[in-house]
Amino acid sequence: MKKDIRISCSRENLKVVRDFVNDYLATYNLSELQLNQIILAVDEVVANLIIHANGEDESRSLCLSINFVNHAVDIDIEDSSPISYRPSTFREPDMNEHVRLGKKGGVGMALVNRIMDSVEFTTSGTYNVCRLHKRVS
Amino acid sequence: MKITQQATDTSLTLNLDGELDASSSVILDTELSKPEVLDYQKILIDCQRLNYISSAGLGVFISHLQRLQDANVKLIFYNMQEKVHNVFEILGLDSLMTIVPTQAEAVAI
Numbered sequence: 001m002k003k004d005i006r007i008s009c010s011r012e013n014l015k016v017v018r019d020f021v022n023d024y025l026a027t028y029n030l031s032e033l034q035l036n037q038i039i040l041a042v043d044e045v046v047a048n049l050i051i052h053a054n055g056e057d058e059s060r061s062l063c064l065s066i067n068f069v070n071h072a073v074d075i076d077i078e079d080s081s082p083i084s085y086r087p088s089t090f091r092e093p094d095m096n097e098h099v100r101l102g103k104k105g106g107v108g109m110a111l112v113n114r115i116m117d118s119v120e121f122t123t124s125g126t127y128n129v130c131r132l133h134k135r136v137s
Numbered sequence: 138m139k140i141t142q143q144a145t146d147t148s149l150t151l152n153l154d155g156e157l158d159a160s161s162s163v164i165l166d167t168e169l170s171k172p173e174v175l176d177y178q179k180i181l182i183d184c185q186r187l188n189y190i191s192s193a194g195l196g197v198f199i200s201h202l203q204r205l206q207d208a209n210v211k212l213i214f215y216n217m218q219e220k221v222h223n224v225f226e227i228l229g230l231d232s233l234m235t236i237v238p239t240q241a242e243a244v245a246i
């Protein structure tokens with residue numbers, strides 16, 4: 001089973017990434033809810049990297065690798081954008097406020113943080129890695 | 138994402154078919170942004186064939202909810218798959234939006 005994939009920074013590749021994660025995890029008998037949650041967390045991070053960090057520049061790419069060991073899923077998402085996400089800027093969204101203001105965005109990382117057991121961002125120069133970890137039952 | 142719709146004098150039903158993500162959600166946003174949406178008493182969202190939703194899809198509904206409420210238009214979801222409902226739950230949106238199991242219940246509200 002292929003454990004990594006490289007895509008160009010186009011929104012249309014979000015479906016490619018979701019299908020890749022789904023196909024990889026299909027053999028591990030996760031519940032439908034857990035599988036969907038992991039796919040969602042990956043989709044949110046990849047969408048942020050494609051749209052915000054890399055400006056949907058299709059000449060840029062990112063690489064995703066996935067591994068299932070000891071009842072846990074580890075996913076690394078690497079890119080080389082000069083713009084890296086700073087977790088310290090994260091604020092829990094107030095959903096009533098989002099509705100009142102009609103905000104379209106700003107809840108993706110809340111989903112990621114609530115779904116995964118750990119979410120780490122590391123940067124070395126322009127090499128960025130987001131590492132997602134989740135134990136599954 | 139394919140969206141088909143049916144209208145009555147008082148309600149507009151949008152049938153969502155496919156996946157709502159950062160790529161496809163613009164189609165839904167275009168539909169809900171049309172001024173004539175505010176002419177109805179209810180906007181019914183049939184989620185039976187909605188297989189996936191990300192924050193971008195949720196964001197479309199979040200961004201239109203206040204506008205609809207201000208115009209006394211009810212936004213009602215029905216036939217939602219459990220995995221899609223779970224995404225609403227993670228953010229607590231299930232308590233801010235009207236989600237019912239069946240079309241009959243949606244029509245009765």
